[in-house]
Amino acid sequence: xxxxxxxxxxxxxxxxxxxxxxxxxxxxxxxxxxxxxxxxxxxxxxxxxxxxxxxxxxxxxxxxxxxxxxxxxxxxxxxxxxxxxxxxxxxxxxxxxxxxxxxxxxxxxxxxxxxxxxxxxxxxxxxxxxxxxxxxxxxxxxxxxxxxxxxxxxxxxxxxxxxxxxxxxxxxxxxxxxxxxxxxxxxxxxxxxxxxxxxxxxxxxxxxxxxxxxxxxxxxxxxxxxxxxxxxxxxxxxxxxxxxxxxxxxxxxxxxxxxxxxxxxxxxxxxxxxxxxxxxxxxxxxx
Amino acid sequence: xxxxxxxxxxxxxxxxxxxxxxxxxxxxxxxxxxxxxxxxxxxxxxxxxxxxxxxxxxxxxxxxxxxxxxxxxxxxxxxxxxxxxxxxxxxxxxxxxxxxxxxxxxxxxxxxxxxxxxxxxxxxxxxxxxxxxxxxxxxxxxxxxxxxxxxxxxxxxxxxxxxxxxxxxxxxxxxxxxxxxxxxxxxxxxxxxxxxxxxxxxxxxxxxxxxxxxxxxxxxxxxxxxxxxxxxxxxxxxxxxxxxxxxxxxxxxxxxxxxxxxxxxxxxxxxxxxxxxxxxxxxxxxxxxxxxxxxxxxxxxxxxxxxxxxxxxxxxxxxxxxxxxxxxxxxxxxxxxxxxxxxxxxxxxxxxxxxxxxxxxxxxxxxxxxxxxxxxxxxxxxxxxxxxxxxxxxxxxxxxxxxxxxxxxxxxxxxxxxxxxxxxxxxxxxxxxxxxxxxxxxxxxxxxxxxxxxxxxxxxxxxxxxxxxxxxxxxxxxxxxxxxxxxxxxxxxxxxxxxxxxxxxxxxxxxxxxxxxxxxxxxxxxxxxxxxxxxxxxxxxxxxxxxxxxxxxxxxxxxxxxxxxxxxxxxxxxxxxxxxxxxxxxxx
Numbered sequence: 001x002x003x004x005x006x007x008x009x010x011x012x013x014x015x016x017x018x019x020x021x022x023x024x025x026x027x028x029x030x031x032x033x034x035x036x037x038x039x040x041x042x043x044x045x046x047x048x049x050x051x052x053x054x055x056x057x058x059x060x061x062x063x064x065x066x067x068x069x070x071x072x073x074x075x076x077x078x079x080x081x082x083x084x085x086x087x088x089x090x091x092x093x094x095x096x097x098x099x100x101x102x103x104x105x106x107x108x109x110x111x112x113x114x115x116x117x118x119x120x121x122x123x124x125x126x127x128x129x130x131x132x133x134x135x136x137x138x139x140x141x142x143x144x145x146x147x148x149x150x151x152x153x154x155x156x157x158x159x160x161x162x163x164x165x166x167x168x169x170x171x172x173x174x175x176x177x178x179x180x181x182x183x184x185x186x187x188x189x190x191x192x193x194x195x196x197x198x199x200x201x202x203x204x205x206x207x208x209x210x211x212x213x214x215x216x217x218x219x220x221x222x223x224x225x226x227x228x229x230x231x232x233x234x235x236x237x238x239x240x241x242x243x244x245x246x247x248x249x250x251x252x253x254x255x256x257x258x259x260x261x262x263x264x265x266x267x268x269x270x271x272x273x274x275x276x277x278x279x280x281x282x283x284x285x286x287x
Numbered sequence: 288x289x290x291x292x293x294x295x296x297x298x299x300x301x302x303x304x305x306x307x308x309x310x311x312x313x314x315x316x317x318x319x320x321x322x323x324x325x326x327x328x329x330x331x332x333x334x335x336x337x338x339x340x341x342x343x344x345x346x347x348x349x350x351x352x353x354x355x356x357x358x359x360x361x362x363x364x365x366x367x368x369x370x371x372x373x374x375x376x377x378x379x380x381x382x383x384x385x386x387x388x389x390x391x392x393x394x395x396x397x398x399x400x401x402x403x404x405x406x407x408x409x410x411x412x413x414x415x416x417x418x419x420x421x422x423x424x425x426x427x428x429x430x431x432x433x434x435x436x437x438x439x440x441x442x443x444x445x446x447x448x449x450x451x452x453x454x455x456x457x458x459x460x461x462x463x464x465x466x467x468x469x470x471x472x473x474x475x476x477x478x479x480x481x482x483x484x485x486x487x488x489x490x491x492x493x494x495x496x497x498x499x500x501x502x503x504x505x506x507x508x509x510x511x512x513x514x515x516x517x518x519x520x521x522x523x524x525x526x527x528x529x530x531x532x533x534x535x536x537x538x539x540x541x542x543x544x545x546x547x548x549x550x551x552x553x554x555x556x557x558x559x560x561x562x563x564x565x566x567x568x569x570x571x572x573x574x575x576x577x578x579x580x581x582x583x584x585x586x587x588x589x590x591x592x593x594x595x596x597x598x599x600x601x602x603x604x605x606x607x608x609x610x611x612x613x614x615x616x617x618x619x620x621x622x623x624x625x626x627x628x629x630x631x632x633x634x635x636x637x638x639x640x641x642x643x644x645x646x647x648x649x650x651x652x653x654x655x656x657x658x659x660x661x662x663x664x665x666x667x668x669x670x671x672x673x674x675x676x677x678x679x680x681x682x683x684x685x686x687x688x689x690x691x692x693x694x695x696x697x698x699x700x701x702x703x704x705x706x707x708x709x710x711x712x713x714x715x716x717x718x719x720x721x722x723x724x725x726x727x728x729x730x731x732x733x734x735x736x737x738x739x740x741x742x743x744x745x746x747x748x749x750x751x752x753x754x755x756x757x758x759x760x761x762x763x764x765x766x767x768x769x770x771x772x773x774x775x776x777x778x779x780x781x782x783x784x785x786x787x788x789x790x791x792x793x794x795x796x797x798x799x800x801x802x803x804x805x806x807x808x809x810x811x812x813x814x815x816x817x818x819x820x821x822x823x824x825x826x827x828x829x830x831x832x833x834x835x836x837x838x839x840x841x842x843x844x845x846x847x848x849x850x851x852x853x854x855x856x857x858x859x860x861x862x863x864x865x866x867x868x869x870x871x872x873x874x875x
Contacts, residue, residue, distance in 0.1 A: 078819055109821070239802050260816045
């Protein structure tokens, strides 16, 4: 259970051998306890709902980084470091994650980046699911039906009531909302929304906001939100995303700062979820 | 991330971006290896199946030599003059008729199941494709021009079949057909030539007979006017003219002679003079005239009752009765004129009362009153001179008549001759026409007869097979090895083709693919660094399942293969036999 650098003394958790071996944080079991120089950013979640089982749900999903030295984890650490360096250098706090078309890797990348960033001692992370159509990352946490951003924007629910801590230190999640909304792009562009986002950015020091946006070319939501984002990370799936889509995305993103791209690989579909080859060919040909 | 560093440097200088390196191509192949290998395997399998399954084709070939005429063509010229290849083509058309081929197919049961399945047209096409006729040419020097020409000296006839013995049999039959057809053709052609010439000859003969008849009729119609007689006609005409002239002269002479004779006759008394006392004996006429003169003189002198006058009158009457000549009218007229002249003379000298005048007047009256003399009763002349003259005159007259007749005849003949001569050009034209026709017909007849004889000899030549003929120098043999297919070649070509098409399919698939491959693509498009390349995610469950499935497939394939081999072994032929036969086939 105690995986994500959760070496909070009060939780009484012992860092595992793997966690100790993590390259980013030079944490050695022998030094860990008495050494006070290593002081992770500590946040008491007094007002935030803690949903412990969300982490367990997340763990069951394949492709989520874990506290190990698997290639996946390592590449996300690499990514995190680069992103943090660049954002810190530019003073950015809000990172929008999007992709040209709907791909499985986008939300996954957002979640993994958030988890990896949260594992960094010095940064707290707010992960916002801005995909208001409802099939975004909140389902990865098993939080279907939880109130979220759309409820805040439509009904004015206070943000602090909506935030969820999925059982990972320094990570707070803002779900998309209870129900899918149709006018999502208008909602995201309202003054209230802008105000909320500004509040999110400025509420805590050393907190990074990662917004999981809908695909850039499928809906107008992403474009509506982009002015609020400090910078953008584009996820491209190798062998799947077409050159044409990347070009279109590049044109759309031209006015906004782009931090870089992440190239993900097409996932082996889950057993039983495989689409027939002819349909794949067909959809591919059309793309 | 050294690759990334490279990419950065590449990004700094966009022109340095390499196009497609070998690594890209290999990467492409690796990405599309499933497709490439699938295509390769499928093609290779098809090739192998084709190479093994393709039925062997056996070919049996006959070589037929075109042998030249044995008798030198200078002596006997064949009536079949077409070129050998042309004839071979003609024979091919005759042999490869639907009926012949289909009969052969049915008799030998060729094309087994296809015969039941396909239309006879398709079967015929197959058969025609299987029959191959290849002329063998050689450079031959043309005897007349001395220039080298290509000439067909032989040809091969082959038949392809999946069955070696069938190939031989059919090739054999075809060869026989070709040989027979050639002989038949040649003989038929020669016979046709002969019969045609015969017919032609009889036609010309008929024509000549007609002409002869016509000529005969013409000659009959124009007898004597024929141009060949024209000279004789002319001569006849001339001769007749001369003859006529001669006759004319003779007639003239005879006339003159008759005239002189008549003069003589007139001078001669028919009767002999009566010898009187007075000496001179007058013939009755003269006495009558004399008496009449005495009487007229007496009338002048005396009155009519004078006894002298009376006596004179009686005497005259007797004489008149005797001579039968009543004082010739001419005599009387002459007398009258004489008296008139006398009277007019006297009137000039004397008055009317002059006794001379009165006498003359009385004489005139007496003359006028004198009765017309009674017809004289002829008296037979008895003067020999007279008779002689008379006879001569008569002869002359008779001669004249005959001469005149002769002359008239000659004149007729002359006119006939002249008519003939004048008509002769017209006749000659017509005549020459017929003769010319006749001549040309005769010439034609002779020519045709010569040709007919030649044709008969040529026909004989064909009948005895001494003319140019086809000789089988190599009969079709039983083919021991198939000519097709070259299995090894098919395999090698199939392998190469499979490789090429496999790679090609991958390349095509790749070119159809518009997806981004590798961080370089993204960087080129977005001009921002690729911060991370995530490793591929394989769900452990999926990986397990895939492994399981692969195992399952292998098992299924193995089982199917084994079952197949077992079935083959049991139902078709033992595996080891099949193996050896396969080896043999490949070796072939």
